[in-house]
Amino acid sequence: MRIALCVIAIFLLGCQPKPDFEARVKDLVVRTVASPSANFSSYLSYSLAIDTIGTYRAFTRDSMIVDEYSYAVSRAVKTNMDKAGYKQVTAGQHPDLAVNIVLSRGYLVDQTFPSPNYYFKRPGNYNYQFSGYGGYSPYPYIIPSYDNPTYLIVEILDLKNKDAQQRVQFVWTAFMADVDAMLDPIAKSVEGINQAFVQSRYIKTP
Amino acid sequence: MKRLAILIVAVMCAGVAYAQNSFDRYFFFGSDIMKPMNNTTFINTFSIKGFQVGYRERINDHFYVGVDFNSSTLSEHDPRQTYHTSSGDLTAEFFKYVVTYNTTLAGEYYFSPEKRLNPFAGLGIGANYNSYSLFYNVFTPKDSGWGVVFRPQAGVLYKLGQEQSWGVIAAVHYDYSTARSDYFGYSGFTTLGFRIGVVVTRLFDKE
Numbered sequence: 501m502r503i504a505l506c507v508i509a510i511f512l513l514g515c516q517p518k519p520d521f522e523a524r525v526k527d528l529v530v531r532t533v534a535s536p537s538a539n540f541s542s543y544l545s546y547s548l549a550i551d552t553i554g555t556y557r558a559f560t561r562d563s564m565i566v567d568e569y570s571y572a573v574s575r576a577v578k579t580n581m582d583k584a585g586y587k588q589v590t591a592g593q594h595p596d597l598a599v600n601i602v603l604s605r606g607y608l609v610d611q612t613f614p615s616p617n618y619y620f621k622r623p624g625n626y627n628y629q630f631s632g633y634g635g636y637s638p639y640p641y642i643i644p645s646y647d648n649p650t651y652l653i654v655e656i657l658d659l660k661n662k663d664a665q666q667r668v669q670f671v672w673t674a675f676m677a678d679v680d681a682m683l684d685p686i687a688k689s690v691e692g693i694n695q696a697f698v699q700s701r702y703i704k705t706p
Numbered sequence: 707m708k709r710l711a712i713l714i715v716a717v718m719c720a721g722v723a724y725a726q727n728s729f730d731r732y733f734f735f736g737s738d739i740m741k742p743m744n745n746t747t748f749i750n751t752f753s754i755k756g757f758q759v760g761y762r763e764r765i766n767d768h769f770y771v772g773v774d775f776n777s778s779t780l781s782e783h784d785p786r787q788t789y790h791t792s793s794g795d796l797t798a799e800f801f802k803y804v805v806t807y808n809t810t811l812a813g814e815y816y817f818s819p820e821k822r823l824n825p826f827a828g829l830g831i832g833a834n835y836n837s838y839s840l841f842y843n844v845f846t847p848k849d850s851g852w853g854v855v856f857r858p859q860a861g862v863l864y865k866l867g868q869e870q871s872w873g874v875i876a877a878v879h880y881d882y883s884t885a886r887s888d889y890f891g892y893s894g895f896t897t898l899g900f901r902i903g904v905v906v907t908r909l910f911d912k913e
Contacts, residue, residue, distance in 0.1 A: 517779055519801040519841050526799070527786060529843040533794040649844045678844040699788045699795040 525681040528652070528692035530674065532700045535658075538671035541706040543596035543660060545589045546581055550574050553601040565603060569686055574601055576690040577654055580697040585705030596660040597671075603679065604651045649678030652689050654696065656703075672703060734875050735759040736903015740778040742804070743880075743896040748782075749802055755779040758901045762814065771813045774830060774857075778899070780804040801841040806895065808834045808855050808881065822865045826877075830857035834883035838890045853885030853895065863905060873905040 553570040555563050564570075577599060578588060589595045656672040663669075674696035682688040697703060738756035742749050756778030762770040786799040810832030817825045834855035839848045861877025883895040 516805065516837070517781060517803045517839075519783075524799065524801060524841050525843055527843075529845065530797040531794055532796075681844055695788075695797050699790075699797055 525678065528676040528679065528682065528688055528695075530676050530692050530695045530699065532672065532674045532696050534700065534702065535669060535671045538658065540584075540671070540703050543586065543658075544705060545587045545593070545595040546597040546599055546656075547589060547591045547593075547595040548574065548578055548581065548599040549601075550578060553603060556602060556604040569603075569689070570601075572686045573652065573689050573693060576693040577601060580693065584697070584703050594659075596658070598657045598659055598668075600653075600655045600657065602653045602655070604653055605680070650680040652676040652679050652692065654693065672700065674700075730907075731761070731763045732905050732907040733759070733761050734903050734905045736875070736901055738776050738778055738899055738901040740780065740806075740897045740899040742780055743898050744894060745890070745892050748890055748892075749780045749804055751780065751782050753778045753780045755781075756899070758903065760812070762812075767819045768816050769813065770816065770826075770828075771811070774810045774812050774832075775808070776899075776901070777805070777807045778897075780806070798842045803837075803839045803841075804895075805837045806834065806883075806897070807836075808832060808857070808883070810855060810857055812857070812859075814859075816863070822870065824863045824865070825861070826863060827860040828858075830859065830879075831855070832857075834881075834885050834895065836883070836885045836887070836892075836895055838887050838892070840890070847889065849887045849889045851885040851887050851892075853883040855881055855883040855885075857881045861901075865905075871907050874902065875905050876900070876902045 551566060551571045551574055553565050553574055555565050581588065581599065586597065591598070652674075653676075654674040655670050657668045658671045659668055661669070674693070676689065676692035676696065679685050679689060736758060737754070738758040740753045740756050741751075756776065758774060758776035760772055760774040762772035764770050780803065782802045784800040784802070786797065788795060788797040810830035812828055812830035814826045814828030817827075832855055834853045835850070836853075837848070837850040839846065857879050859877050859879035861875060863873055863875045865873040867873075877900070879899045879901065881895075881897045881899060885895045886892050
């Protein structure tokens with residue numbers, strides 16, 4: 501009888517299903533969140549650092565990325581912002597919007613993707629955070645871990661409607677993961693950025 | 707076939723002595739096809755990856771009691787698409803799984819024990835364990851839960867062989883389990899299943 505139980509136990513353990521890793525990391529997961537109060541047709545201009553993006557790294561110092569990856573993704577964002585009708589200006593020309601691009605490695609940036617259907621109920625969602633304009637402000641909801649995926653984050657800040665303390669609000673954020681799992685991270689990141697704007701058609705000028 | 711072979715070995719290893727009367731007691735094993743009946747927005751496909759094994763002992767000519775164990779893997783693949791929700795938009799490809807295990811005590815009433823074709827109806831009650839998992843990119847949220855399962859079932863047993871010492875069995879069963887998963891939206895777990903298998907009564911006769 502013990503042999504029979506062992507055979508059945510081995511059989512059951514072998515039943516735990518799992519898709520091939522390659523099959524599920526063909527493309528980036530693209531999540532976008534917009535502030536309900538944002539009126540994207542009220543903005544006309546934006547500022548964006550071209551060819552340079554920020555990076556957060558758990559356990560090492562944060563830095564900037566200036567390479568072919570930052571070149572490709574920053575220009576992909578610029579293309580989509582231009583296509584939406586916004587005009588790129590310098591920070592000194594008082595843009596309505598600021599666009600930040602960040603590659604985050606080793607942080608649990610946002611584990612609570614929104615429910616694709618009502619069946620998928622996980623409490624908690626991305627909360628809109630206030631931050632000081634102009635910097636890559638730390639995210640209060642991140643947890644460092646060696647196991648966390650690499651996120652490409654594009655965020656748009658509203659510089660036109662500052663609060664009384666001169667703080668600005670994120671009006672749109674795109675999360676794309678896992679960049680490091682991609683066979684061609686540059687091409688897939690550009691695809692991800694394009695998809696983020698496709699699924700956010702409300703980002704457009706009047 | 708590999709799973710069936712393993713099950714046959716498991717039954718043979720049990721080393722239980724059987725009476726010569728083909729209906730005093732019997733084992734059965736076979737395939738269990740299953741379809742979820744609730745929370746079908748998560749998974750709504752037939753599962754052919756299931757099996758059931760059981761044992762029955764006669765109480766009288768019409769009534770048998772025993773124990774069943776069954777397991778099934780339900781799965782569904784959602785190709786990459788964009789989901790628009792009130793909390794944001796998401797583009798992803800999903801691989802969804804529920805693996806269910808049930809162990810039940812069963813009682814069955816056989817309507818025609820003297821005939822080769824013997825219809826029956828019965829009820830089972832026992833424990834259910836489910837593991838739920840979702841895979842998208844590198845993200846793998848999982849959950850699991852225990853519950854009490856109730857299983858009404860009806861079917862037929864058809865005896866075969868010169869001495870009618872073996873046969874085939876087919877039955878429809880409806881399983882309701884209290885196992886829940888708030889994460890995946892299961893307030894309970896209900897399935898409709900169809901099982902077909904082989905009945906053996908005298909594999910291990912000892913003179």
